[in-house]
Amino acid sequence: MAVMAPRSAGIPFSIRGPVRHCSFILAVGALLFALSAECLGAARIRVAIADSSTQVVLQSPAGLTIGRGRTAKVRRTITLTPADLGTDPILVRSRGSSISVNGKKYRGTMEVRRNGIGRIRVINDLDLEDYLKGVVAAEIPHEWEMEALKAQAVASRTYALHQKEASGGRSYHLLATVDSQMYVGMEGERPRAVRAVDDTRGEVLQYEGRLISAYYHSSCGGHTEDALELWGIDASYLRGVDCDCQRISTYGPWERKFSIPEVIGALRREGYPITDIAAVENGDITPAGRVKRVLFRSSQGMISIPAESLRSILGYSRFLSVFIEPELVDREIVISGRGRGHGVGLCQWGAQDLALQGKEYRAILEHYYPGTKIVRR
Numbered sequence: 001m002a003v004m005a006p007r008s009a010g011i012p013f014s015i016r017g018p019v020r021h022c023s024f025i026l027a028v029g030a031l032l033f034a035l036s037a038e039c040l041g042a043a044r045i046r047v048a049i050a051d052s053s054t055q056v057v058l059q060s061p062a063g064l065t066i067g068r069g070r071t072a073k074v075r076r077t078i079t080l081t082p083a084d085l086g087t088d089p090i091l092v093r094s095r096g097s098s099i100s101v102n103g104k105k106y107r108g109t110m111e112v113r114r115n116g117i118g119r120i121r122v123i124n125d126l127d128l129e130d131y132l133k134g135v136v137a138a139e140i141p142h143e144w145e146m147e148a149l150k151a152q153a154v155a156s157r158t159y160a161l162h163q164k165e166a167s168g169g170r171s172y173h174l175l176a177t178v179d180s181q182m183y184v185g186m187e188g189e190r191p192r193a194v195r196a197v198d199d200t201r202g203e204v205l206q207y208e209g210r211l212i213s214a215y216y217h218s219s220c221g222g223h224t225e226d227a228l229e230l231w232g233i234d235a236s237y238l239r240g241v242d243c244d245c246q247r248i249s250t251y252g253p254w255e256r257k258f259s260i261p262e263v264i265g266a267l268r269r270e271g272y273p274i275t276d277i278a279a280v281e282n283g284d285i286t287p288a289g290r291v292k293r294v295l296f297r298s299s300q301g302m303i304s305i306p307a308e309s310l311r312s313i314l315g316y317s318r319f320l321s322v323f324i325e326p327e328l329v330d331r332e333i334v335i336s337g338r339g340r341g342h343g344v345g346l347c348q349w350g351a352q353d354l355a356l357q358g359k360e361y362r363a364i365l366e367h368y369y370p371g372t373k374i375v376r377r
């Protein structure tokens, strides 16, 4: 059932007569509660769990409320399309402990709004610690060593709060995908991952008193990357360190093949004027060995493409890292590589390797983010 946007969305409560004092006291009380909750580490986080939908279905057996005050409506199911949305967002709360959005259960509340291209953006607003319970086991296997899970929890908490600080006036802090960090709501919660979040509650990484950019990735291939080399980010705790992840990682040496028409088609869709490929080779390489640019020789001359852009163009799921050697073999471009992910910051497989050797999560984090401190917020 489609529900029209409630007129109450974004309109403040009407205040009349004696109720005014009551509302004022309640408002001050709510503000003090929010401030004290924030001081106690109960930070909120806003995650865009859908960003380009044409329809969203919200459900709760306990009932959903939309709007507020006397205009609040209660439904078990709310179906929204872009036509139902005005300029103000629609706030949806559950009378139970969760809201199902397009079949997936989440904690917290939902804000449904139009995005910049007239589609639906759904923002899940929830407690940071609850959010992390849906992140850790979505990022790494919950069967892994507890100290690796705890290292992931602290890195993810730090990353999330840093993104919140950097979000400026944006309506959300994070995406729910690998573009930020994976978050699948309550479906991702597993007892061991929840324990790792609880055991490190409020702990974040700081460098010289400030939250760090706690980047992390799947598997570095033997040495993590200097963020200055790859992204121009000058941070002494992101310089790159040795790592033994290759001993256990499933992303050891790998090889992927791309047909020349496939590569030409993908590059042309991105605006590169290329009609043929006669050769392919690496351009600049970082001291650690990652490729900064890939060069294609063609009738149009030498075309230089940032390696990370090429990864994005050809697909992260096949083009696993930029720790690579490209080659033209029998009308195919063969990419031989190591590791998975950008290689900056904590290496997840390396963290698991260190945990298997008996290292505690604090030592794991110190290894990948040297010079940082763990503090409790």
Ligand SMILES: [Zn+2]
Binding pocket: 219, 220, 221, 222, 223, 224, 243, 244, 245, 246, 347, 349, 350
């Ligand atoms: Zn590694």
